Amino acid sequence: MTDGHGRETSDQHNHGSGTFIGRVVGDVTINHGASASSPARHDASAPSTSRRDLQLYEAADQLAQAVGVQWRREEERRRVHDPFPLPVRWHPAPEALMDHWANIRRGSAGVTFGPLALDGQLDRVVDVYQRIPSGRLVVLGRAGSGKTVLTLRFVLDLLDARTRTDLIPVTFGLGSWNPSTTSLRDWLTDQLLRDHPGLALPGPTGSSMAAALVEAGRVLPVLDGFDEIADGLHRAALQALNATSLPLLLTSRPDEYATAVAAADVLTAAAGIELDDLTLTDLVDYLPRTTRKSAASGGTTTVWDPVLARLRDYPSSPAEANLTAVLSTPLMVVLARAIYSDTPDRDPAELLDSPQFGTRQALEDHLLGAFVPAVYQHPPLDQRSGRRRYRSWDPDRVPHWLGYLAWHLNRLGTADLAWWHLGNTITRPTRMLVGGLVLGLAAALANGLANGLAIGFTVVRAHMGWDGDEVVGYAFAFSGGFRAWLLYGLVSGLAAGLVAGLAFGLRFGLRSEGREPSRIRLRVRGRARQLLEQVAGGVIFGLAAWLVIGLASGLATLLASQVIAWRRTFGVLDILLSLLWGGPRFGLVVGLVFGLAFGLHIPTDIKAAPSPSELLAANRKNAVFQSCVGCLAFGLAFGLVGGLVNAFVGGFVWGFVVRLSTDAWGRWLILSRVWLPMTGRLPWALTAFLDDAHQRGMLRQAGAVYQFRHARLQNHLAHLYQTRGDQQPATSPEPEDQSQPSRRH
Numbered sequence: 007m008t009d010g011h012g013r014e015t016s017d018q019h020n021h022g023s024g025t026f027i028g029r030v031v032g033d034v035t036i037n038h039g040a041s042a043s044s045p046a047r048h049d050a051s052a053p054s055t056s057r058r059d060l061q062l063y064e065a066a067d068q069l070a071q072a073v074g075v076q077w078r079r080e081e082e083r084r085r086v087h088d089p090f091p092l093p094v095r096w097h098p099a100p101e102a103l104m105d106h107w108a109n110i111r112r113g114s115a116g117v118t119f120g121p122l123a124l125d126g127q128l129d130r131v132v133d134v135y136q137r138i139p140s141g142r143l144v145v146l147g148r149a150g151s152g153k154t155v156l157t158l159r160f161v162l163d164l165l166d167a168r169t170r171t172d173l174i175p176v177t178f179g180l181g182s183w184n185p186s187t188t189s190l191r192d193w194l195t196d197q198l199l200r201d202h203p204g205l206a207l208p209g210p211t212g213s214s215m216a217a218a219l220v221e222a223g224r225v226l227p228v229l230d231g232f233d234e235i236a237d238g239l240h241r242a243a244l245q246a247l248n249a250t251s252l253p254l255l256l257t258s259r260p261d262e263y264a265t266a267v268a269a270a271d272v273l274t275a276a277a278g279i280e281l282d283d284l285t286l287t288d289l290v291d292y293l294p295r296t297t298r299k300s301a302a303s304g305g306t307t308t309v310w311d312p313v314l315a316r317l318r319d320y321p322s323s324p325a326e327a328n329l330t331a332v333l334s335t336p337l338m339v340v341l342a343r344a345i346y347s348d349t350p351d352r353d354p355a356e357l358l359d360s361p362q363f364g365t366r367q368a369l370e371d372h373l374l375g376a377f378v379p380a381v382y383q384h385p386p387l388d389q390r391s392g393r394r395r396y397r398s399w400d401p402d403r404v405p406h407w408l409g410y411l412a413w414h415l416n417r418l419g420t421a422d423l424a425w426w427h428l429g430n431t432i433t434r435p436t437r438m439l440v441g442g443l444v445l446g447l448a449a450a451l452a453n454g455l456a457n458g459l460a461i462g463f464t465v466v467r468a469h470m471g472w473d474g475d476e477v478v479g480y481a482f483a484f485s486g487g488f489r490a491w492l493l494y495g496l497v498s499g500l501a502a503g504l505v506a507g508l509a510f511g512l513r514f515g516l517r518s519e520g521r522e523p524s525r526i527r528l529r530v531r532g533r534a535r536q537l538l539e540q541v542a543g544g545v546i547f548g549l550a551a552w553l554v555i556g557l558a559s560g561l562a563t564l565l566a567s568q569v570i571a572w573r574r575t576f577g578v579l580d581i582l583l584s585l586l587w588g589g590p591r592f593g594l595v596v597g598l599v600f601g602l603a604f605g606l607h608i609p610t611d612i613k614a615a616p617s618p619s620e621l622l623a624a625n626r627k628n629a630v631f632q633s634c635v636g637c638l639a640f641g642l643a644f645g646l647v648g649g650l651v652n653a654f655v656g657g658f659v660w661g662f663v664v665r666l667s668t669d670a671w672g673r674w675l676i677l678s679r680v681w682l683p684m685t686g687r688l689p690w691a692l693t694a695f696l697d698d699a700h701q702r703g704m705l706r707q708a709g710a711v712y713q714f715r716h717a718r719l720q721n722h723l724a725h726l727y728q729t730r731g732d733q734q735p736a737t738s739p740e741p742e743d744q745s746q747p748s749r750r751h
Contacts, residue, residue, distance in 0.1 A: 077177070085703075091159075094151075094152040124279050126279075140275035141254075148259060148281075150336060150337025181420050194225065203621070229255065248270075289339070294307075294311055297310065403689070416720070423714075432681070
């Protein structure tokens with residue numbers, strides 16, 4: 007970076023340490039990351055050409071491209087530039103909420119430092135940030151004041167001017183951070199891995215590329231929503247932030263931040279700004295340009311002009327004063343635009359004339375409530391094709407579905423709508439019952455057929471001396487005179503499958519949180535130790551699986567013996583010996599196949615910023631691949647201990663049953679794609695519904711998860727869902743899952 011980006015005079019700069027962006031990030035390497043407190047280096051060296059550093063630079067470039075693609079698309083969906091960005095202005099935050107200016111400016115001891123000029127507006131946010139030598143800025147603003155738009159513009163402007171040696175600004179929603187259990191750097195790494203799976207590749211030092219970028223100081227965290235952190239953790243969060251010297255931009259509502267500062271301390275070396283309200287002039291300039299001209303006026307005015315004239319002429323009138331106050335935040339202006347500018351048959355004059363809007367709260371509730379019908383009145387515009395998507399939804403059910411999603415998030419205390427967590431607010435007994443029944447019935451049906459044929463053929467061979475083709479023998483056993491043995495096999499197989507399936511179903515339901523999406527791929531890692539660990543883990547899993555299936559078979563045998571006199575052919579000793587002999591072979595084969603398969607992976611493209619639907623599709627492919635591996639593993643194992651039919655049917659069934667009970671996609675399939683739609687909480691076409699809500703601007707994408715456009719909207723929909731009695735007690739989470747409503751700004 008060159009001089010001229012909002013720097014102060016040379017006299018002021020002699021005692022400071024210069025702008026933050028463009029300092030020594032040029033010589034940041036994996037071996038020695040420059041901290042935010044490094045002195046200014048206007049003659050920053052060229053990037054290192056070592057192999058390890060080039061690998062890091064390449065990953066940083068790809069991450070920067072992915073972040074830019076994601077937020078430019080989000081800016082388009084929000085129509086930020088249509089017709090122009092709403093003004094976002096600010097003034098310096100109260101001195102009590104900022105550190106000493108000497109610390110902010112990284113000055114030497116014994117020198118007096120005055121305040122920096124921090125006033126500005128949206129298109130100058132990077133310039134203001136560059137005036138801060140410490141590289142730490144706190145952005146305060148009340149709900150809906152434009153903090154998210156400011157961070158979006160901050161990230162994109164930095165990326166537009168970025169060189170290869172500059173940091174990559176990445177937005178992180180703070181609502182999921184628990185500072186009492188996870189360090190800031192570890193949490194940043196986890197979030198990068200979630201949103202950019204390609205960064206899971208090994209970095210220059212053996213850790214993941216995400217961890218390498220964070221440790222090398224190549225990421226500039228944009229921490230959105232300090233007020234979203236769970237109650238009781240704000241002080242710990244501030245202390246954790248102060249334990250690092252990372253450059254960052256932090257947003258928060260003023261009250262929550264002030265409370266945390268009073269309990270702990272200010273954010274070390276951080277300057278602060280506070281966002282201003284919109285003015286009536288801003289509304290006059292903006293709202294008329296968002297809608298068509300009125301034919302009744304000969305094309306000289308719009309539906310907004312008479313409303314704005316009344317706000318100007320009668321500023322002290324209660325109705326006018328209330329509406330002016332409500333429209334002082336960008337959020338409410340955006341809602342009003344969607345309801346009245348984009349809907350020809352709606353007149354904003356009702357906001358002044360209707361007696362039901364006599365208070366500011368009533369006006370805000372109306373705008374929040376009318377937003378959903380307004381955005382679902384027309385199909386969304388497909389950004390790729392430029393054409394409308396004609397996907398229709400039941401207008402009476404849409405608020406219910408959105409309300410359930412909002413209620414679900416509030417119960418979990420998060421703003422992140424992750425598809426792999428959608429089943430978390432279903433009670434544990436329900437999860438166990440649903441998972442057990444689905445998996446148990448699937449296993450029972452196929453296992454019963456396999457056992458029936460296998461036992462029938464065994465009896466054919468024992469009593470008739472059958473020595474021919476095995477397939478013909480199975481056919482004879484199925485159609486011949488040994489129906490009793492086939493019946494025994496069916497009974498025992500059904501019972502064994504049901505018991506073992508229920509066991510896996512219980513394991514499926516006992517997890518209070520779903521697994522993270524799988525990232526298993528198809529390339530040899532090349533590390534013998536890791537591969538050996540995978541094989542060893544697979545053997546242990548195989549032995550455990552055989553124990554479950556063996557116990558289930560034993561119980562099934564006892565049940566079947568009450569139906570048919572099986573002891574003429576089989577004895578208890580035979581079964582025990584079979585289990586003892588089959589267990590090690592079963593476990594070894596399963597372990598070898600699973601270990602080899604799960605020791606493979608391929609990288610995903612770091613540049614491809616995954617959407618939730620893309621991550622779901624990738625995880626579905628992984629689940630199918632892993633299920634096929636499971637089928638092969640269980641098929642070989644069952645073949646060793648049970649014959650051809652057991653190898654085919656047992657392998658097929660147990661491969662998929664085990665995979666569905668342990669995979670994030672299996673949990674999604676059973677709970678979110680079957681149970682929740684079947685009980686009316688969500689639509690059957692759930693993936694399409696979420697994508698459509700994103701296209702309409704109801705949801706926003708934050709990496710691999712969705713979020714509601716604003717916390718006010720999320721809380722409003724959740725409140726309506728509860729007050730209408732839509733929620734059912736049976737779906738409330740366990741006590742450990744309960745949390746406060748979202749406070750996302």
